[in-house]
Amino acid sequence: MQNLYSILMFVVIFAFMYFLIIRPQNKRNRELKLLQDSLKPGDNVVTFAGIYGEIVEIGTATVVLRIAPKTEIKLERAAIKGLAA
Structure with a gap:
């Protein structure tokens, strides 16, 4: 009986971690990938x-950003966090 409670407690902790940490992070990663x-x-x-x-300019893996007049930088597409407000 004691082993059953230990296993059950482990499952509950894992489910808690999954729904509070892992699942929301995966959702944010999917949304960021769609944005990029x-x-x-x-x-x-x-x-x-x-x-x-x-x-x-946009390439397959890179993006060229104009950050000031006559100033452009080339970045990985994955470096884009989001749209500016």
């Missing part, structure tokens, strides 16, 4: 480093 796949030139974005810019 839907980017287009002209979008104003922010990177994980906190750099704001406008997308000038």
